[in-house]
Amino acid sequence: MTDTPARLLNLLSLLQTPREWPGSELATRLGVSPRTIRRDIERLRDLGYPVQATMGADGGYRLAAGAAMPPLVLDDEEAVAIAVGLRAGAGHAVEGIEEASVRALAKLEQVLPSRLRHRVGALQAATVPLVGGDGASVDPHTLTVMASAATGQERLRFAYRKGDGEETKRLVEPHRLVSTGRRWYLVAYDIDRDDWRTFRVDRVSEPFATGARFTPRELPAADAAEYLSRSMAGLQPTYRVVAAFEAPAEFVAARLPRWLGMPVATGDTSCRLDVTTADSLEWVAFRLALVDCEFAVHEPPALIEHLRELGARISRAAG
Amino acid sequence: MTDTPARLLNLLSLLQTPREWPGSELATRLGVSPRTIRRDIERLRDLGYPVQATMGADGGYRLAAGAAMPPLVLDDEEAVAIAVGLRAGAGHAVEGIEEASVRALAKLEQVLPSRLRHRVGALQAATVPLVGGDGASVDPHTLTVMASAATGQERLRFAYRKGDGEETKRLVEPHRLVSTGRRWYLVAYDIDRDDWRTFRVDRVSEPFATGARFTPRELPAADAAEYLSRSMAGLQPTYRVVAAFEAPAEFVAARLPRWLGMPVATGDTSCRLDVTTADSLEWVAFRLALVDCEFAVHEPPALIEHLRELGARISRAAG
DNA sequence: CGATCTAGGACACGTCCTGGCCTATATGGG
DNA sequence: CCCATATAGGCCAGGACGTGTCCTAGATCG
Incomplete structure (x- = not known):
């Protein structure tokens, strides 16, 4: 607390709180005169941190978005x-x-x-x-x-x-x-x-x-x-997955991760997905089911088998 | 860059890099004498940041875990x-x-x-x-x-x-x-x-x-x-969901979010889940299917119906 | 044993930081 | 409209403190 740098760091952390701080409150809180606070604000601005001030009665300072990331001061939580x-x-x-x-x-x-x-x-x-x-x-x-x-x-x-x-x-x-x-x-x-x-x-x-x-x-x-x-290359077993959806390509694309590739429209309300590098059938099955529309899997057989089991299990759960 | 506080912030950001910095390199990089670097390190330590130093040849400084979070200096990415x-x-x-x-x-x-x-x-x-x-x-x-x-x-x-x-x-x-x-x-x-x-x-x-x-x-x-x-209370429609799993309670608990409640063991390899505050059946259905074991839903009827449809859709996808 | 690093005391010089006082300016409320 | 209250910043005096250049001590490795 004896140091100027320490005070500046404290100031920076206070300003990151999403509220406005009047200079006088900052002064008492940091134990210096308001004049020094104004100078500290100026220093921070010279350092590139955009300290925003609102003028007039009940004005105050807050830290705004600038050109570079300021050091983030986080509390424990x-x-x-x-x-x-x-x-x-x-x-x-x-x-x-x-x-x-x-x-x-x-x-x-x-x-x-x-x-x-x-x-x-x-x-x-x-x-x-x-x-x-x-x-x-x-x-x-x-x-x-x-x-x-x-x-x-x-x-x-x-x-x-x-x-x-x-x-x-x-x-x-x-x-x-x-x-x-x-x-x-x-x-x-x-x-x-x-x-x-x-x-x-x-x-x-x-x-x-x-x-x-x-x-x-x-x-x-x-x-x-x-x-x-x-x-x-050629080392690990990868699968090629081909599936068709009865929904617009945009609808399906929005519900699939990018690395599965983009579905290709085969009509106004249907599209086709061709994944060449799938390495886990369970994961793919899971993602396809999440799309929330009618779909059909053409390849590979192992995936079809897995889906059959999953569907049966869910049906059994429904009694 | 002319200021001492700026240098301290720079130093803090350098020390957060997961590597060791010899004092001499810090000195040339920050444009001050090695003695000043040693003093800056001391200052940081006084501020509570645990700067760890390894002695001997090719020693150096790095920032360790301490009592309080130091300001995080992040790059853009x-x-x-x-x-x-x-x-x-x-x-x-x-x-x-x-x-x-x-x-x-x-x-x-x-x-x-x-x-x-x-x-x-x-x-x-x-x-x-x-x-x-x-x-x-x-x-x-x-x-x-x-x-x-x-x-x-x-x-x-x-x-x-x-x-x-x-x-x-x-x-x-x-x-x-x-x-x-x-x-x-x-x-x-x-x-x-x-x-x-x-x-x-x-x-x-x-x-x-x-x-x-x-x-x-x-x-x-x-x-x-x-x-x-x-x-x-009594305002929004909530459902009570009752489901049984054919797997140990620990197995099921590990695959369910905490707020769904804890499953109660009804045997060595079976357990029962009672959710009183479910507010979205789709979400619950989804979580239950994710548990990856045989299960059966007893209540409510709407959830059973939803599961029936989901299971049928997946089965249809399997051809 | 010597090289290379951290750790830190002593000293002298100059810088810059601080508080107090001043004025200008923007803003909102009675 | 005027007053209270806020930021913005210039000026000045005094003193604190940061700086580089010495120095010695301790740790570690080849």
């Missing part, structure tokens, strides 16, 4: 809410911002007080994983540890469950996290195997940043996404 | 990611932190630069509303405007669609937002009608804070939640 929200969305985030979302979560969790961390964990446990599917859900904690290690250029140690169920210990230099559809991959240089590898994040457990720094190697590809798609 | 994540979760947030979640969103959107606001809007449009249900989804923008007006004690103007479909104009003094299950309500004092009212947020459109301040009146109840439940 807000921080927990953001952390829980981001973790809930970590598995199936909106496409295009998955990486940024994980980065933000890592940044927040790095400085999250431990008592709040417990609350986040408890609430996270209470949350319902929306996709039952094949159970390949990612642990937000794993994601954030990996993201931190990648940007911090620290070596990473973890246990990896291979496709055949065997557990192996890995020591890698993490390069980047890549999200495809709803699955996460880590592109990293495997120290022991002395080569680049990709790891499915849902098969990783007990990730641990060793603290040892490394200098980034050059990836043998234009970027991590390209390397991933090259290394996955 | 991270801010957008948080905003989108919170908006996506605004409708059906994790129980217990809905209000905090909306507060955080309001705080963020208040200072979000407009160019980022456009990106948030675009991504938000691309997001899929998870619950089709009765279409009573809330607009995150409406929520944040209302939350800001309530905590900022500003009068609020909006259009309200009553139960019979009629549009009315309202001018209110917002008191609090309350979330029950997946629905949002505003408890406010209606100026024109000169009495307290509750409004369903999903029926509100074009909310607008007038800027006129008011002094809070005393609510004729212990708190907003109590007032809401009193004013809703």
Whole structure:
């Protein structure tokens, strides 16, 4: 409280409250004269924070939207809410911002007080994983540890469950996290195997940043996404799904995630969807049923079988 | 950039990066001597931010978790990611932190630069509303405007669609937002009608804070939640849902949201769920089907009918 | 053992921060 | 209309404090 910088930070946090503060109240609250408050406001404006003032009787200051993000001052509950929200969305985030979302979560969790961390964990446990599917859900904690290690250029140690169920210990230099559809991959240089590898994040457990720094190697590809798609080509079983809907293409498109592709209109009130890269039939079945209109699945047989079972189960539930 | 406070904020933002910074690099980057950096670190520590230092060769500083949240310095993408994540979760947030979640969103959107606001809007449009249900989804923008007006004690103007479909104009003094299950309500004092009212947020459109301040009146109840439940008693149609599952109670509980209540075990591999306050049958049907085990619905008839249709539709889709 | 980092005391110089006082200006209410 | 109250900002005096340049001590790794 003796410092000018501390006061400015306090001021910034007060101004982020969605209300107006008269200068006199700010002065008494921060323990300085109103004149100094006016100067502090000026300082904040010089720093680029657009402090808005309303003139006249019962005027006051508030922080408006500007050119750059000001440092967000959150109270405990807000921080927990953001952390829980981001973790809930970590598995199936909106496409295009998955990486940024994980980065933000890592940044927040790095400085999250431990008592709040417990609350986040408890609430996270209470949350319902929306996709039952094949159970390949990612642990937000794993994601954030990996993201931190990648940007911090620290070596990473973890246990990896291979496709055949065997557990192996890995020591890698993490390069980047890549999200495809709803699955996460880590592109990293495997120290022991002395080569680049990709790891499915849902098969990783007990990730641990060793603290040892490394200098980034050059990836043998234009970027991590390209390397991933090259290394996955022909490797994992993917399905091609073809379905027809009895509803306008816009109606269906609005109810499907983008990465499933866009439906093509086959008439005024019908359209067709062709998904080439589906990797979980349960998930696709679930999304199709959610569209809330008549539809028919033409391919693959496994999906048709799964839908038959689901429909039968629901019918049985109805007595 | 000439100021000490500005440098401290910059330093704080650098230290939030998940990596270690040697003092010398911080010095050159911020354009001051290493000694000043050491003093700045000390200042931050005095302010309560736990700057962790590792000694020895290639040591450095980083920001650790402490007692209080430091101001979060986000880049553009991270801010957008948080905003989108919170908006996506605004409708059906994790129980217990809905209000905090909306507060955080309001705080963020208040200072979000407009160019980022456009990106948030675009991504938000691309997001899929998870619950089709009765279409009573809330607009995150409406929520944040209302939350800001309530905590900022500003009068609020909006259009309200009553139960019979009629549009009315309202001018209110917002008191609090309350979330029950997946629905949002505003408890406010209606100026024109000169009495307290509750409004369903999903029926509100074009909310607008007038800027006129008011002094809070005393609510004729212990708190907003109590007032809401009193004013809703016997008013809105709620259903009682009874369902039986052929799976252990823990299995079912883990796949149901808390506000639906807890299933009661009726055997080792069976349990029973009794929901007294369901307000949307589509939503309940959807959640029950998601549990992924055999189940049967005993009540109400409307839900059974809905399930019958859903099951038939899925079966038809399977050809 | 030496290199390299953090940690921090001492000192001197100059800057800038503060409070008090002034005026100008915008706004709303009696 | 006029007055109260708010922001906005200039000017000035005095003193606090931030700065760079020394210095030494302690920790850690190769």
